[in-house]
Amino acid sequence: MAHRLITHLLKDLTNMRTKIIAGNWKMYKDLNESAELLNGLKTKLAVLPNGVKAIVCPPFTSLALAKTLLEGSPIAIGAQNMYHEDEGAFTAEISPKMLKSVGCQYVILGHSERRQYFKETNEFINTKAKKALASGLIPIICVGETLEEREKNITDQIVSVQVKGCLKDISSADAEKLIIAYEPVWAIGTGKVATPQQAQEVHQLIRKLIGQLYSWATAEKVVLQYGGSVKPENAKELLHQPDIDGALVGGACLKADSFAAIVQAAA
Numbered sequence: 013m014a015h016r017l018i019t020h021l022l023k024d025l026t027n028m029r030t031k032i033i034a035g036n037w038k039m040y041k042d043l044n045e046s047a048e049l050l051n052g053l054k055t056k057l058a059v060l061p062n063g064v065k066a067i068v069c070p071p072f073t074s075l076a077l078a079k080t081l082l083e084g085s086p087i088a089i090g091a092q093n094m095y096h097e098d099e100g101a102f103t104a105e106i107s108p109k110m111l112k113s114v115g116c117q118y119v120i121l122g123h124s125e126r127r128q129y130f131k132e133t134n135e136f137i138n139t140k141a142k143k144a145l146a147s148g149l150i151p152i153i154c155v156g157e158t159l160e161e162r163e164k165n166i167t168d169q170i171v172s173v174q175v176k177g178c179l180k181d182i183s184s185a186d187a188e189k190l191i192i193a194y195e196p197v198w199a200i201g202t203g204k205v206a207t208p209q210q211a212q213e214v215h216q217l218i219r220k221l222i223g224q225l226y227s228w229a230t231a232e233k234v235v236l237q238y239g240g241s242v243k244p245e246n247a248k249e250l251l252h253q254p255d256i257d258g259a260l261v262g263g264a265c266l267k268a269d270s271f272a273a274i275v276q277a278a279a
Contacts, residue, residue, distance in 0.1 A: 031251060031278035032191060032235050032258035034067040034090060034152060035265025036120060037074075046074035050081040052268030060086045061279030065258075067118050068265070072106055079115035090118030090152065093126060096143040108147035119144050120260070122178060123154045124197045134177025141178060145186045152191045152237070152260060153178050155218070159198035167196075168217055175221055184226040188233040192218055193260040199240030201262060208249045211238045215255035244273035251278045 041049060050068070057066055069090040070078050078089050095105035111119060121144065122137035137153065144151045155174040157167045171194070179187060194214050199205050206214075215236045223231035238250055239260030250256055258278065264270040 029233070029235055029257045030063055030065055032065045032067065032237065033261065033271075033275045033278055034069060034118065034120075034191075034193075034237065034258070035261045035271050036092060036123070036239075037068070037070045037265060038092070038125075038262065039071060040266055041070060041074060043074060043077060046070055046077055047081065049266065049268060050074075050078055053087060053271065054082060054085045056268050056272035057087055057275060058085070061276060064275060064278045066271075066275045069118070069120055075111070075114040075116065082115075088117050089115045090120060091116050092120050092123070094119050094121070094140060094144065094149070096140045098147075108144055108149050111149060112147065116149060118150045118152055118191075120152045120154065120193075122174075124156055124195055124200060128197075134174055135180075137178050138180050138182075141190065142182060142186075145182070145189065150189055150191060152193050154193045154195050154239070154260070156195040156197050156200075156240075162196065162198060167214065171214060171217065172221055175218055176225070179222075179225060184230045187222065187226055188230050191235045191237055191258070192222075193237040193239045194218060195239035195260060201241070203241055205241040205243075205246055205250075206238070208253050211250055212253040212255055215253065219255050242274060244270050244277065247274040247277035 060066055067088045067090045068078060069092050091111045094108050094111055095102055098107050098109045121140050122132060126132045141151045141153055155171050157170040161170050196206050218236055219231045222234055235257040236255055237258040237260045238256050242259045242261050243264050259274060261274055
């Protein structure tokens with residue numbers, strides 16, 4: 013009887029988590045192309061399904077435009093990166109203060125491309141995550157293993173080190189606000205995708221780890237996204253795994269039809 017009650021309580025907590033679909037535009041779309049995509053999304057996602065949020069993360073050059081065009085829309089705006097200072101002599105960097113001024117509520121931190129090409133470490137991502145939270149932005153913190161690491165069967169070890177490093181000294185109250193996106197590096201932009209079972213296994217690991225770092229109550233509140241070649245064709249099965257609460261979408265977010273279909277699949 014007690015076991016059945018606990019199962020129902022956990023199911024209720026899981027159902028309380030909002031499904032969050034975020035589109036990472038990466039280095040695509042100039043101003044005119046951005047306007048076309050934003051207008052298309054505003055039309056197709058004029059009303060979001062119950063319990064689902066949608067976020068667009070355009071390049072910095074299109075954020076102000078997004079704020080203007082999405083006025084009155086339920087679609088939220090996020091940035092693809094930020095620096096951990098409000099201002100200063102940091103040429104080419106963007107501050108959380110600047111992001112908030114153009115309507116950003118979210119910011120992607122630690123994407124594998126930032127780790128790979130710009131050598132960002134867990135410690136640096138942790139510093140930025142703390143600053144984002146202190147500034148009123150919700151970080152989408154990315155973690156994930158390479159193909160080589162998966163083939164060596166050290167996925168759990170790699171992801172655990174990343175999660176622990178990125179969450180270091182973040183309070184439970186702040187941890188409950190953030191989003192963690194599991195993105196297997198081998199599935200980003202390759203057309204390969206983790207099977208729903210593979211994705212669920214790592215999401216379950218992350219939630220269990222958060223429970224160990226904080227509490228199970230905190231772990232049940234943290235939104236965990238999957239990213240890596242998410243498409244309308246595979247979105248529904250991925251998004252209905254018990255510990256997958258959304259998706260960080262790459263290529264499929266660059267067309268209004270496909271991104272809107274993924275948002276609808278989350279319902």
